[in-house]
Amino acid sequence: xxxxxxxxxxxxxxMISLSICSYGQELRPVKGQNGQWGFVDETGKEMIPFKYxxxxxxxxxxxxxxxxxxxxxxxxxxxxxxxLKYYAAGDxxxxxxxxNSYNRYGFIDxxxxxxxxxxxxxAGDxxxxxxxxxxxxxxxxxxxTGNTVxxxxxxEVGSxxxxxxxxxxxxxxxxxxxxxxxxxxAKYDEVGQxxxxxVxxNLSNKWGFFDKxxxxxxxAKYDAVGQxxxxxxxxxxxxxxxxxxxxxxxxxxTKYDEVGQxxxxxVxxxxxxxxxxxxxxxxxxxxxxxxxxxxxxxxxxQNIPAANPNVVVxxxxxxxSSPQKFQFxxxxxxxxxxxxxxxxxKDYYTNDYLPGFQLGFVGNxxxxxxxxxxxxxxxxxxxxxxxxxxxxxxxxxxxxQIPVNFQFxxxxxxTPIYLQAGPYFGYALWGKYKWKYEVAEGKFExxxxxxxxGNSRDDAFKPLDCGISSGIALKAGNIQFGFNSMVGLANxxxxxxxxxxxxxxxxxxxxxxxxxx
Numbered sequence: 001x002x003x004x005x006x007x008x009x010x011x012x013x014x015m016i017s018l019s020i021c022s023y024g025q026e027l028r029p030v031k032g033q034n035g036q037w038g039f040v041d042e043t044g045k046e047m048i049p050f051k052y053x054x055x056x057x058x059x060x061x062x063x064x065x066x067x068x069x070x071x072x073x074x075x076x077x078x079x080x081x082x083x084l085k086y087y088a089a090g091d092x093x094x095x096x097x098x099x100n101s102y103n104r105y106g107f108i109d110x111x112x113x114x115x116x117x118x119x120x121x122x123a124g125d126x127x128x129x130x131x132x133x134x135x136x137x138x139x140x141x142x143x144x145t146g147n148t149v150x151x152x153x154x155x156e157v158g159s160x161x162x163x164x165x166x167x168x169x170x171x172x173x174x175x176x177x178x179x180x181x182x183x184x185x186a187k188y189d190e191v192g193q194x195x196x197x198x199v200x201x202n203l204s205n206k207w208g209f210f211d212k213x214x215x216x217x218x219x220a221k222y223d224a225v226g227q228x229x230x231x232x233x234x235x236x237x238x239x240x241x242x243x244x245x246x247x248x249x250x251x252x253x254t255k256y257d258e259v260g261q262x263x264x265x266x267v268x269x270x271x272x273x274x275x276x277x278x279x280x281x282x283x284x285x286x287x288x289x290x291x292x293x294x295x296x297x298x299x300x301x302q303n304i305p306a307a308n309p310n311v312v313v314x315x316x317x318x319x320x321s322s323p324q325k326f327q328f329x330x331x332x333x334x335x336x337x338x339x340x341x342x343x344x345x346k347d348y349y350t351n352d353y354l355p356g357f358q359l360g361f362v363g364n365x366x367x368x369x370x371x372x373x374x375x376x377x378x379x380x381x382x383x384x385x386x387x388x389x390x391x392x393x394x395x396x397x398x399x400x401q402i403p404v405n406f407q408f409x410x411x412x413x414x415t416p417i418y419l420q421a422g423p424y425f426g427y428a429l430w431g432k433y434k435w436k437y438e439v440a441e442g443k444f445e446x447x448x449x450x451x452x453x454g455n456s457r458d459d460a461f462k463p464l465d466c467g468i469s470s471g472i473a474l475k476a477g478n479i480q481f482g483f484n485s486m487v488g489l490a491n492x493x494x495x496x497x498x499x500x501x502x503x504x505x506x507x508x509x510x511x512x513x514x515x516x517x
Contacts, residue, residue, distance in 0.1 A: 026264060027076055029055040029063065035478075039063070039078075042266070042277075042285070048078040059091035062110065069416045071099070073112075082112040093125040096144065105133070107146075116146040127159040130178065141165070150180040162194045164212065175199075184214055195227035198246060209233070218248040230262040232280065241269075252282045327364035329480070332357070333510030337382040339395065340488075340503050354394065356381035358401070362512050372407040372418070380426070382504060397431035397451065397461065403469060405484075418473040424486065426465035428453045455494065462492045465504060480512040 027039040027047055038050035039058075054066035062073040062081065072084030073092075088100035096107045096115060106118035107126075122134035130141045130149060140152035141160075156168040164175045164183055174186030175194075192200035198209040198217060208220030209228075226234040232243040232251060242254030243262075258270040266277045266285060277285050335356040360378035367373055378401040383394065402425045407418040431451030452459045471484035486506045493502035 027058055029057055037065070048074070056091055059093065060095070060110070062092050064089040064091060064097070073097070082108070090125050093127065094129070094144070096126050098123040098125060098131070107131070116142070124159050127161065128163070128178070130160050132157045132159055132165070149178070150176070158193045162197065164194050166191050166193055192227050195229065196231070196246070198228055200225045200227060218244070226261055230265065230280070232262055234259050234261065251280070252278070327514040329362040329364060329512045329514040331362045331376065331378070331510050331512035332359045333508055335380055335382065335506060335508045337504055337506035340505060354383040356383040358508060358510065364514055370409045372409070374405040374407060374420070376403045378403065382506070394434040395431065395451070396434065398429050399426045399465070400429060401426045405469070407473065416475045418475065420473055420482070420484070421468070421470040424467055424469050428461060428463040428465065431461070459494045461502070462494055464490060465492055466490045478514045480514065482510045482512065484508045
C-alpha cells in the first residue's frame, strides 16, 4: 500500500512541478502555418495549440483569445477561465480588462465579474490607476470604481504614462497630468506617449524625441520611430529598421524589414521575409528561418492598442479589427431562375423555376470591422421551363456573371452572420431550347435547338443582363454558406414593341471556400 502511495505522491509532485514551470515561463502568441493562432515558449516550442482566430499576449497570467468571432481569456495551461462571449477584449491591466458587450465597453475583473458597466463607446486599458473612455463623442478618464476623474473634453487621448497623458484639443496635441492640468501645451501635430522619460514627436515629417520639459533630446531625423522600451527605441531610416539608445546612439543597425518592441530582453524582427527574435546585442535567439510569424507583445488585435511599426499619430488608441487581408475563394452552388414576360406593365406569363448551377471565384475585401466587399466572377447556367400538360419547353442559357456584394456583419450568436446586397452584371454566352410537344393524341415529339442571342429582332434574347441581389451569409472558418435572391432589372427582350419586356429573377444557394486565413 505504501508503495502505491509513494508512486501517487511522485506523480502529484511531477504534475505540480510541470504546472509551476508552465506558469512561470514566458509564452508568446504566434500565427501558425494553418492560419490559426497559438502560443510558443522562448525556444519556439508549441505550448498551446494553434486553434484560435486571434490571440493577445499573456498579461497578469491571462491571455485574450478569439474563437468563433468571440473573445475570452485563457490561462497558461490553455484552459478558458473567462467565457469566450465578448465582441472585443483588451489585455488585463491592473487587475481589470476592458471588454465589449453589445457594442458598449465596460470592465471585468479576473474572475469575469463586471466591475464597471457597459456604457462607453470606446475604452483603453487601465494605466497608473486611470482608464481612458469615450462617451458621446468625447474622451475623458475614469478610475477603477467607474467615477469620472477627468471630464470628457478631448477629441482623442492616450493612456497615462509616467504621470502624463497626451490629449488632442482643437486638432493639436499636448500633455496633461492626472488632475487634468495642462503640462505641455496642445500645439503639436503629432506626438507619441512618454516612455522612460522621453516622448516621440514629429517635426517637418521627421521623428525625434524630447523630454517632459519639451527639450529636444534626440534630433528629428528618422522616417518613423517607436517608443523607448527597456532602454531602446526602434527607428526607421532609409526604409530599414534598427534600434537606438537614449543618447541617440545606434545599438542595432537599421537593416531589418520590420521590427517589434523589446519585451523581457527580446524583440521580433523580420529579415529577408523571415521572422525571428533577437536580443539587445542583435544576436538571434530564435532562428529567422522559422516559418511562423512571432507576434510578441505588440501584435495588433481588434480594438486593442498596439505598438505600430509605422508609428501613427496616436498608436495606442484602439484600432479596428486585427489586420484583415484580401482572400481568394472558390464557389459553387445551385441557381434557380425563371423568366417573366410582361406586356404593357402586366405579367403575361411566367416560366417555372428550374435548377441550374453556378461555379466560379470570389474575392473577400475587408472594409472595416463590420463591412466586407465580395466581388466575383461566375459561370452560371440559368434554366426555366414552361409547361402545358404533358408538353413542356425548357430554356437553358449559360452566362458569365459579375456579382458585387456588400456585406454587413451581425453580432448574433457564435457563428458570424452577414447581411449582403449589391448589383450583378451578366453576359449570355449561348443557350438551348429543349422541347417536347404532343403532335397527335398520345404521340409526342422532342428535340432541341440553339437559342440565338444578340440585339437584333431575329434573336431570342439580348446578351446583357443586370439586377440587384440581396441575402444572407454564414461563415464558419474559411467556409461561407450563402443565400441570395435576385431581381432582374434589364429588359432582355429583342421585340421592337416597347410594351413587351422580358426579365429574369432567381435565387441561389452557394458554398464558398476561401484560401488562406
